[in-house]
Amino acid sequence: MQSNINNNAYDNKAIPLKGVVSKFFLHLHPAKINVQALKYNRTFGLGGIAALLIIILVITGMILRFVYVPSIKGAYDSIVNYQNDVWFGHFVRNIHYWSGMLLVVVMFMHILRVFYSNSIYFERRKNWWYGLVIFMLVVSANFTGYLLPWDSLSYWAVTIIANVFKSIPFCGNWLSGILLGADQVDETTLMRFYHFHIGLIPVILFIVLIIHFWLVRKAKGVTVANSSLVKMVSVNPNLVYKEIVVSLLVLIVLFLLSLFFNAPLNEKSNPLVSPQSVKAPWYFIGFQELLLHVSPIVGIVVIPLIICLFLFGVPLLVKDDINVGVWFNSVNGKRLTVLSVIFSVILTFVIVLLQSYNIINQWFLIGIYTIVVILWFFYSVLYLKAGRVELYIVTFTILVATYITLIIIGLMLRGEGMSFILKQHIG
Amino acid sequence: MDEIRIKKINRRKFIKRLIVIILSFEVFYLLLATLSIRRKKVKQLILFEAGDISNFENGQVYLFSSSHFFLYRFNDGGFLAMLNKCTHLGCVISYSEKNKRFDCPCHASSFDINGDVLSSPATRALDILPIVIDRGKIYVDVDNPIHRDSFDISQLKYA
């Protein structure tokens, strides 16, 4: 592919960027980058899109702060009034909502891309860890924002999650106390979530993001598929041009979403009645689904702990036997990834189905899942010729695919009262 | 990354790191301490007056929604006060007169009229509240729910 790149294609005139702001943004980049890093399927622009979304979130958030009243009495009405009485009020709220949602998706895909392109090892290890912290911060920001409209859905979703915390042995009550500031969701909780959402989390996020960008530069840019091929071209206009196009596309998508799909707002919360089927925000639905099958201690302590250990630990496990920057490490790695996705989707479905008929209990379920996964590892090594690095990729794939399957089951296959829809159809 | 770096930690570096670590702990502690709730040391006994015994018919369930409990009068006249929060993750359950059972809207747990679990994910019977009967009136201690695994006849309160 490299041979047919026309050299002259990269010698365009620089886009004349004047003014302090554009110069500042330009200085976040190096002067020259590797041609390979320019191809869209290297980064898919995901990190840059995430950064843009964060900027949009900050701007719309600042506007919303002027109208939002952080109290039980005022919160819901202030949002309703803003939507109804202010021109573009609804639009501003929608944009804030949709950028928040898109950010979670984009960031998740960014994680997939850096992981699968083997870009988290050696000098990029630290950045992977900072990235994981960013991920937790963004999800917390999203979740604390979820309570602010004080409608019935947010009230009960937060109640449920606080109770999930409560069921952690030894420090559960203390943790849910830290989260809520009271025995149940009330004014203190709202105040607390508000200040997390607009104060502490953004500040920490901002600091960690600066470190994140700095570490990308320090690692001499993103990884490339063929590190022996070093052809450098100037960032302006080659990268800048692409960034402008992608930014405009993102803005268009965001505007369209906000025009046609309103951010949800249910009726005002009522602590005396729970609505029919409380669903957590979608990125937590996988956990909610998990909690239907295993006890809270397993679902919220043991499993997340194992996942975190793996995610933080992978970059420490590799030695020199890895192809940094090569997608899926090898062609075989790619095949293993695809097969592992199919494997985990089927396994998860079957187990959820088995349990919805009360055929197996939680320990059986965990046992079966573990045994089948271990068998899959053996199969991968013995018959699919997986190496060590490929095994890490398989593990990561199983985790991700299982969680996504759980989200899909929770979102689409659970009806009224969380009963399993397929079960009603099959009978 | 192939050069081998031997990191030496001298005294100055050591002290600098120590200060940073101590300061971080301090900040972290302050944050947590600010956020944790200080529970009231003195436990107050606030009894909720549910009404005259004669108001409650045998075999009926009464809801006191703002105090979060159901009062069930058994056919033999005994009383049982149960918290209306699901023991799974705390949603508010509702009573269905037709099926004589409690249902949770959140994850579909259900409980029979004594509060015992009919279907999971809940594993524990509904919490009960202590009842005091004095001069023909029923008082319920709404602040001190009692956990129980299952229903037992000794949990009933008679006039």
Ligand code: HEM
């Ligand atoms: C708001 C969130 C985030 C923003 C704005 C952001 C931004 C960026 C940008 C602009 C890059 C340069 C290359 C690219 O576009 O892919 C990058 C690289 C990277 N990011 Fe992120 N990121 C975010 C979250 C994360 C998360 C959650 C992780 C991992 C858990 C992560 C791990 C990495 C790694 C390891 C690299 C280096 C990749 C390479 O050198 O090829 N980032 N990030």
Ligand code: FES
């Ligand atoms: S809270 Fe009642 S079933 Fe989960």
